[in-house]
Amino acid sequence: MIDIRKFDSLGHADHGWLNARHHFSFANYYDPNRMGWGRIRVWNDDKIAAKSGFPPHPHRDMEIITYVRTGAITHQDSMGNKGRTAAGDVQVMSAGTGVTHAEYNLEDEDTTLFQIWIETDKPNAPPSWGARPFPKESREGQFQLLASGNGDDGVLHINSDARILGATLKAGETLEYKADPSRHLYLVPSAKVDVNGTQAETRDGVAITGESVVTVKAEEDAELVLVDAR
Template sequence: MIHVQPFSRLGRFTNDWLNARHHFSFGSYHDPRRMGVGGLRVWNDDEIAPGTGFDPHPHRDMEIITYVRDGAITHRDNLGNEGRTEAGDIQVMHAGTGIVHAEYNLERTPTRLFQIWIMPNRQGVAPGWGTKRFPRQGAGLALLASGRESDKTADALPLHADAALYAGTLKAGETVRYALGAGRVAYLVPASGRVTVNEVAAGTRDGVAVAGEPFVDLVADEEAEIVLVDVAE
């Protein structure tokens, strides 16, 4: 099954500093048909105005990944963590038993990012946060974060979830085959560019759910930046 959710049909929230699109039900946007894919519960497409951001607020028992597409985001939390994550890199926050954090765009230009929430595979873990820079060279999709047993030795940020996040930029005409194991689903978004997924077309910032397929075959119809989450059903 391949299902494409066009960007034009995503949920929407806009105020004087935030322009957000919601792939799944979130906040004031609720669609009973859009409640997530497997353990993936939130995929927000946010644009944050310069000098603004999310003031301190709490979370618990959730794995939260921020993939920065343009600009940078500065994180602060009640554990004393503080750091800046630039475009192309990610940060991972383990909400666990509880964390209070803020996310600010301290840049002179808008920051654009994907905010991805995944259900943890166990409750009550110690809260934490980390960020990491990844090389942008190389073909295909790179593993950036994972909680799968098979990835424990990989150079990726850890997750307390049976899930993995991949990203990469494909050149026009480049193809990638990603093996999707039994009992797993994938959700991917072209941050830029157009792609074909198992012979189904998807445009910039569309969401593509893949289930019941042994492989995800990606073809870049033009240069495309891809973000993909592999998660247990």
């Protein structure tokens, strides 16, 4: 099954400093049919104005992944971590027993990013944070694993049975991903693509389950972000 969540149908909140689109129910946006996708609970498509950002606020028992699309985001938290994550790179935070964090755009330009929340498999675990650069040229024409709940994968670790992947495709290129039909996949492309014969436009959400192979054909140059979760 492939369900296209059109970009224009997503929840929308414009706070001036933050222009956000919500793939799933979040904050003041509520849709009982979009409470999540499997263990994926939040996928926010955020544009954060220069010299602004999210002031300190708490979380617990959630795996939070930030994929920066343009610009950069600077993180600081109650564990003493601080770091800048630039376009194409990823940071993860396991909120665990509780953590307070802030995310600021300290750049002179807008920052755009995806913030993804996945339900944890380890409630009350110690909180943690990590970030890594992922040069985009390393994912040309193929999916690159960015974060995973499998500690043996050698990438950013989260406390959830999930995989976060990124890829870039040139117009006309095709990419296959072998999937477990029992799992829930969610894909967001930066441009027009065809997914198993179904067309998705720029920044649409593509909810996938029941498929053993996912074939993505780029109709335009596209950047892909995929989450594979229970």
